[in-house]
Amino acid sequence: MGTPNEELRKRYKVAYSYVVNNSDEAIPMLRAILKDAEKLGDHYIYARVMNSLGVTYATIGNEVMALDCYLQGLDYAAKYNVHGITHYFYNNIGSRYQELESYEKALDYFLLAEEDLETSLTLGEDNAINFLVTYLNLGDCYRYFKAFDRAEKYVDRTEKIMETYKVTPYAFPITLFKATLYMDQGKDEVVKGMIGELIEEAKKGKENLIDYSRFVKLLAGILTKLRDMDSLRQMIKDYAEVAEESDSVQMRLQLQEHCMDYYEAVGDWENYQKACVQHAVLYRERRIQENQETVQAINVKIQLHRAEKDMQEIARKAETDALTGLRNRFALIRETKNMMSDCIRQQKSLGMAIIDVDCFKQYNDTYGHKEGDLVLRKVAGALQQAIAKNGEVFRYGGDEFVILMPNVEEETCKELAQKIKERFATLRIENAKSTVEEYITVTQGYAVGVPKRMSVPDDYFTLADAGLYGCKNRGKNDFAIKRLYQNE
Incomplete structure (x- = not known):
C-alpha cells in the first residue's frame, strides 16, 4: 500500500482505462475519485479527473455535460494554480469546435493548448501524446485554412514524436491527417496508395484512441470521395465490431449512419431503408438516455449546490459567536x-x-x-x-x-x-x-x-x-x- 495520494492515482489509472470502451462504468468511478481528490487536496488529479469526465460525457454524446466539465476544470486549475494541465481542456474544447467545422474558434483553443504545453512542460516520454495531439490538431486547422506549409510542419513534428517515443496508436490519425492534407491539395492518387495502410491502422487504433469514432468518420469521408466502396465496406465491417462490443449508443448510431451512406452510394435501397429504421430506433434510445443523463446532471448540480451551501453555513458558523451572533x-x-x-x-x-x-x-x-x-x-x-x-x-x-x-x-x-x-x-x-x-x-x-x-x-x-x-x-x-x- 502506498500513500493515499499514490493509491488515488492508481485508481485513476484504472478508471481511465474504462473511458474508451465502458463509459457508463467510468462515470461513477471518476466521480468517486473526484470526491477523494478534493478531500486529499490533490489538485492535479482533481483537474485530470474533471477532464476525463468531460471526455467520457463527450464519448456518449452528452456535449453539454462535457463542456461543463472542461470549463469547471479550467476554473479549478486557475484557482489552485495547477501547472501543465490546461492543455487537456483547451484541446478538448477546440476539438468540439473542430467537429462542428468552426475552425477559427478551434484554432484559438489549440494555440492556447500549445502555449500551455511549451511553457509548462518539456517534451518527454510521459507527455509525448499531449504534444502529438496538440500539434495534430493545429495541423488540421492550418490545413482547413489552406496554410499547407504550416500544416506540413506540424505533421513532421507529430511523426518525429511518434517515432522517438513509440506512440504507435497515433499512427492512424497521423496517416489519416496526411491523407486529408493530400486530398485538399488535389493529390488523390497519392491518397489511393495510402488506403490499405489506413484500413489496417484503423483496426489497430480502435482499442486505444478516445477519438476513434471521429477518425473513422473522417476516413469514411475520404473513401466516399474516392468512390472506393470496397474499402468503405471493409471499414464499416471493422467499425461494426467495435460498435457492437461497446456500450455506446452513440457509436451504434454512427455505425448506422455509415451504413446508410454506403447503401445510398451503391444504390442498395432495401438495406438503406433497414439502416434508416435501425437508426430511428437507436436515435429514440439515445433520446431516452439523454433524458436520463439530464435528470442525473440536474441531480448532481442540485447536490453540489446544497453541498456548497452547507460548506458556506459551516464556514459561517465557524466564524460566528453562538451567544451574541457577532463574528468571533x-x-x-x-x-x-x-x-x-x-x-x-x-x-x-x-x-x-x-x-x-x-x-x-x-x-x-x-x-x-x-x-x-x-x-x-x-x-x-x-x-x-x-x-x-x-x-x-x-x-x-x-x-x-x-x-x-x-x-x-x-x-x-x-x-x-x-x-x-x-x-x-x-x-x-x-x-x-x-x-x-x-x-x-x-x-x-x-x-x-x-x-x-x-x-x-x-x-x-x-x-x-x-x-x-x-x-x-x-x-x-x-x-x-x-x-x-x-x-x-
Whole structure:
C-alpha cells in the first residue's frame, strides 16, 4: 500500500482505462475519485479527473455535460494554480469546435493548448501524446485554412514524436491527417496508395484512441470521395465490431449512419431503408438516455449546490459567536489582516477598539450566568447600534469585544467612544455590586493610524490593550485613544 495520494492515482489509472470502451462504468468511478481528490487536496488529479469526465460525457454524446466539465476544470486549475494541465481542456474544447467545422474558434483553443504545453512542460516520454495531439490538431486547422506549409510542419513534428517515443496508436490519425492534407491539395492518387495502410491502422487504433469514432468518420469521408466502396465496406465491417462490443449508443448510431451512406452510394435501397429504421430506433434510445443523463446532471448540480451551501453555513458558523451572533476572534484576525492590506494600499487610517465590560464577574456572581449571557447580548447590540455602518463589532471572548473601523481618524474614535459611554448610561442595566456605577459600564482602549508594510495586527491589539488597561487602572468607565507610530 502506498500513500493515499499514490493509491488515488492508481485508481485513476484504472478508471481511465474504462473511458474508451465502458463509459457508463467510468462515470461513477471518476466521480468517486473526484470526491477523494478534493478531500486529499490533490489538485492535479482533481483537474485530470474533471477532464476525463468531460471526455467520457463527450464519448456518449452528452456535449453539454462535457463542456461543463472542461470549463469547471479550467476554473479549478486557475484557482489552485495547477501547472501543465490546461492543455487537456483547451484541446478538448477546440476539438468540439473542430467537429462542428468552426475552425477559427478551434484554432484559438489549440494555440492556447500549445502555449500551455511549451511553457509548462518539456517534451518527454510521459507527455509525448499531449504534444502529438496538440500539434495534430493545429495541423488540421492550418490545413482547413489552406496554410499547407504550416500544416506540413506540424505533421513532421507529430511523426518525429511518434517515432522517438513509440506512440504507435497515433499512427492512424497521423496517416489519416496526411491523407486529408493530400486530398485538399488535389493529390488523390497519392491518397489511393495510402488506403490499405489506413484500413489496417484503423483496426489497430480502435482499442486505444478516445477519438476513434471521429477518425473513422473522417476516413469514411475520404473513401466516399474516392468512390472506393470496397474499402468503405471493409471499414464499416471493422467499425461494426467495435460498435457492437461497446456500450455506446452513440457509436451504434454512427455505425448506422455509415451504413446508410454506403447503401445510398451503391444504390442498395432495401438495406438503406433497414439502416434508416435501425437508426430511428437507436436515435429514440439515445433520446431516452439523454433524458436520463439530464435528470442525473440536474441531480448532481442540485447536490453540489446544497453541498456548497452547507460548506458556506459551516464556514459561517465557524466564524460566528453562538451567544451574541457577532463574528468571533477567528474572523477578527482574518478581517484585521484584510483591512490592514486595504489601508496600506490606499494609505488610509485603521481604527481598533478593545471594549471590556466593567465588573462583569460581580454581575455574574450576583445575578447568575443566565442573566450574564443576556447582558452580553445587550452589550453586543448596543455596540452595533453605536458603530452602525462605520465598522464591525466582534466578540473576542468572555466579556471582551473588539471594533474594527476602516478609514477613521482619532477624532472619529473619540466621538464613538463618548457615544458608547453615553449609550450605557442611558441603558442603565443594573449592576448592584459594581465598584464603578450602579449600572453596567464599559472601558474602551483605541488604537488608530495608517499601517505600514511591516505592520502586523498585534501592533493594533497591543496598543489598544495598553489603552484599555490604563483606563482600568484609573477607575474604569472611560476610554483612551493611542496613535500608531506616534513617536515617529
